[in-house]
Amino acid sequence: MTTRFARGAQVIATLAVAAVAFTGCAGSSDPGPDDAGTELNFVTFTGGDAGIKYENLIAAFEDANPGVKVRLEILAGDDTYNSILTSRIAAGTAPDVFEVLNNDTSQFVEADLLADLSDQSWVEHQIDTVRNLADQSDGRTYSFVPEVNSGGVFYNTDIFEEVGVEVPETWDEFLDVVETIRAAGITPLSVGGKDGWTLQTQWTQMMRASSNPEEGALLNSGELAYSESTTAAIMPAFAELVAAGGFDPNATGVDWPSSANDFALGRTAMMIQGTVALPAIRTAAPDGPFSMFPMPFAAEGKDAPLALAPAATQAVPANAAHQELAKRFLEFWASPEVHTKYLNDAAALSSFTTSASADIDPAFETMSELLPTRGIDIAGFVRPTPAVNTAIQTGMQSIMVGTATADEVLESIDAAQQQQ
Structure with missing residues (x-):
């Protein structure tokens, strides 16, 4: 190996x-x-x-x-x-x-x-x-x-130990971790904000952690507006994350490969991504001290789930x-x-x-341990139209640079939904 x-x-x-x-x-x-x-x-x-x-x-x-x-x-x-x-x-x-x-x-x-x-x-x-x-x-x-993929938060275990923070289980705890890392002079999160899909990855993970298939069907059919669903809480929460200093101020000018490299080399403490991002991380840091935890944006009183997508189906x-x-x-x-x-x-x-193997990548150990009890199937969840995807991505970029509020972004998403 x-x-x-x-x-x-x-x-x-x-x-x-x-x-x-x-x-x-x-x-x-x-x-x-x-x-x-x-x-x-x-x-x-x-x-x-x-x-x-x-x-x-x-x-x-x-x-x-x-x-x-x-x-x-x-x-x-x-x-x-x-x-x-x-x-x-x-x-x-x-x-x-x-x-x-x-x-x-x-x-x-x-x-x-x-x-x-x-x-x-x-x-x-x-x-x-x-x-x-x-x-x-x-x-x-x-x-x-033969495999499943999941979203989550990659984190540098050495940085977490250095600044004295634990893996967060709730959104409030996540914001506290972000603020502690920021106070230590370290950028909390990598994100290739120049590439809108990386921001939508964050939205999607927050949606899967807090939404449900029944609501997803109504959103997909256009019977329920995004602003009237549980997904409406995502943009204000993202705005909180931006206000807490979660990202580098210039993050919207950074592309995806550069953001992955920044995390891999320890310039940032975390990166919200899917398990499929591991090869990019390992290319830059084959032995880096990395692990993952589920996106901590679950409904109140519930554990953060692993939203699993079947892959490579034969x-x-x-x-x-x-x-x-x-x-x-x-x-x-x-x-x-x-x-x-x-x-x-x-x-x-x-x-x-x-x-099972002693040779599993350590970045996946915790997620693998949680998978049997927290794994959920993403079938039936929200599947935005191309127009809604664009509204989500540009809206999150606008929040990051301060040119739009969460409410304004939600309005644009609802308007995009009506185009279907």
């Missing part, structure tokens, strides 16, 4: 339960005698650096299955992706395994195009958030979800030429040691209760 995992000395107990339940040991998938010379076709839209997780997985599977090859086919992840796959499945030229665009299998399930995976050994070891996905509504499992076509081998490929992928290596490559949280 690389040095970035050297600090992860302990196994996370909450993820170690039933690790031996999978058939076989990690790295072995008991290849059948007829598999030699077989080529498994794996289709994805994930390439480049992000695709390293698949390349390493495939190499391990081929090592464990002499004579079997996995052909990785990368298609454009655009509007043509689903139609290409649907056509290939209908024509009898389906891949054996494919990554599902936007983690949404509904189109394929409704058309009865996917193999039923319910009898696979890994199914019972999925965390509840994954087990409750829509594609299991008929009591069957049609997809393999499916097997019902007419795949090598369906049984494809299922063994997924079994291999789910085996504890193989899966943990995959998670480290993917910089993601586990979708199973069985993936």
Whole structure:
């Protein structure tokens, strides 16, 4: 393992339960005698650096299955992706395994195009958030979800210890931490305010920590105005954070890569981001003293949740030429040691209760421990339209530079909502 995992000395107990339940040991998938010379076709839209997780997985599977090859086919992840796959499945030229665009299998399930995976050994070891996905509504499992992503607050553990603050559980505690860090002469939060999406990431995390699917459906349909929902509390709270000195005064002139670098090098104490930001942080600071905590913006009296998004969802076509081998490929992928290596490559949280390793990145240790009890599915939550997204981003930038109030921003968001 690389040095970035050297600090992860302990196994996370909450993820170690039933690790031996999978058939076989990690790295072995008991290849059948007829598999030699077989080529498994794996289709994805994930390439480049992000695709390293698949390349390493495939190499391990081929090592464990002499004579079997996995052909990785990368298609454009655009509007043509689903139609290409649907056509290939209908024509009898389906891949054996494919990554599902936007983690949404509904189109394929409704058309009865996917193999039923319910009898696979890994199914019972999925965390509840994954087990409750829509594609299991008929009591069957049609997809393999190898990872989940979550939002949270990255923080520098050395800085927290130096200034004498603890991980906050509430918004008021978070503001207190910000003020203490600021008083110590350290910028509390990194944010690439020049890139509006980084600010919306903060809004989204605050929304997921405090909203609910029922309200989300009304907001998405336009039946409920943003200013009349629980999301109305986000902009005033963000304005409080700005007023407390949470960000550098010039943060709206800083882009995302620079902000990640500032946090990684200890120039700031925290960064509100998703787990997917870890590679950018580790590139600059492979052994940096980092951890994460959930966004502390929960409804009063409730613990801050981990809003989880399934990622890298895989499916097997019902007419795949090598369906049984494809299922063994997924079994291999789910085996504890193989899966943990995959998670480290993917910089993601586990979708199973069985993936445990002393080599997990320490930045994810706390989040992984909280995941079984605080993980919630984001399906059904607020999904702003492009116009609302723009209003949120420009509005937060305006609050940061002092050209708009929280109420004015809310008015602009409501106006954008009416454009749908």
